[in-house]
Amino acid sequence: MKEAIPDPGVRLGELCRGLLLTFTFTLPLTPRAAEPPRGMVLIPAGTYAPLVRDRNDPERVPVAAYWLDARPVTNGEFLAFVRANPAWRRSRVAPLFADARYLARWAGDLEPGPRAPADAPVVEVSWFAARAYARWAGKRLPTTAEWEHAAAAGRHGPVGRAEPDFMTRAIEWYAQPAPTILPPAGAGRPNFYGARDLLDLVWEWVDDFNATLLNGDSRGGSTAGFYCAGAAAGVRDPSDYPAFMRAGFRSSLQARYTVGDLGFRCARDADPAAVAAAPRPPSAPPAAGSPTRFARLP
């Protein structure tokens, strides 16, 4: 009797899968202390001043140290994800998880094509897709607090606003139309933590994008009327225009929306041992004046 000879391609596929599984499961158990995850930078512990605070909220909330992708996820990386996860291909994605514009600029299901260069950030991805990618990569999406904490850093220190051109550059980006073909991810100048493109390439999903309650507070609300003068005293600092833009943008999103210049990057919890071993930028930003310009409403 003739034995079936397994297709070497299949066997290789199985082997790779097996290796990947082994890798996935052993990695968290054996962290190599001082070695940062590839392509990620350590964002040291700090604090984040929420844009809109409720009466119970402190002025600043602590943010634990974490790893953040040094740049947004690219088309090339996202292609690897949809190859491995057919349910996330453009022709197959469920409408619950992405609207009709999902990966619209790609030439085909497995073909990013000329309008989506491999090294450019992937855009037109929904929150569900971004989250699924992150999970597949063994990562997660950063929270708003984490993302904003990282993006608050300037080029030379943790307080970007202390640098003369920081705000101007961020505002300029909002004023520019998005280019048809996005430039490569990671080409921007690194900020103080080594993260690039946070403020001047694409908008980025955060895990808790749906925590931006600008109105409709369930308790009859201190933030109701946010856009009117009345309750604006709950707002941290109205001059932080880019932060307002981001909050407004996030609050306008639904998880299935895909947008022409909305991409994402991933994060990962930092193992305390790795944090201790990693090179450390100067710690906690000094409170340069009061972070709150306006007294809060009682």
Next chain:
Amino acid sequence: MKTQPLPLLVVAGLLALPWSLPAAETCACCAAAPALPAAALSGRSIYQLGAIWTSDAGRPFRLAELRGRPVVLAMFFTSCGYACPRIVADMTRIQQTLPAAVRSEARFVLVSFDDVRDTVPALRDYRAQHGLDANWVLLRGAPGDIRELAAVLGVQYKRDAAGMFQHSNLITVLNPEGEIVHQRSGLEGGLTAAAQAVVASR
């Protein structure tokens, strides 16, 4: 100016279980439940979410177990003093309004925002306090699953420093396929329309 998202028309969806769960697994856990329809879920069904919740009876629960029934669902938390009791009261009124045949078929589902305080006993107490009958399902779950369910429903929420939640007030009606067919937003009115949506969804 950067582009703003627009609700776009969507293409017809195909079967997809993006959380990489094999389709059969949806049924595997629920041997006690009546046999689920074997047909693939609609691309708009929220039963595509693979999360495993815990009921106030302490048993694992997938939303897909509700397939085949009209469902009235809201997110809440038991220590909410203002909005949630009103939402629950409104859901009770919807329940009472339904014709008897629909009422016995429909399920009323409360999913907690509060993964810390809303333990199984806390949910059980809440059921008792509010006199919720056997057609109500009270669920707790993992933070990531809560975030995801809120995302499909369009619920915004945020935990404040005191461990309370700000949240949108939304009652959602699901048809037997788990598709969102109606939402009552806010705390006023709309109960007749919601009840009609439940009847029409069958």
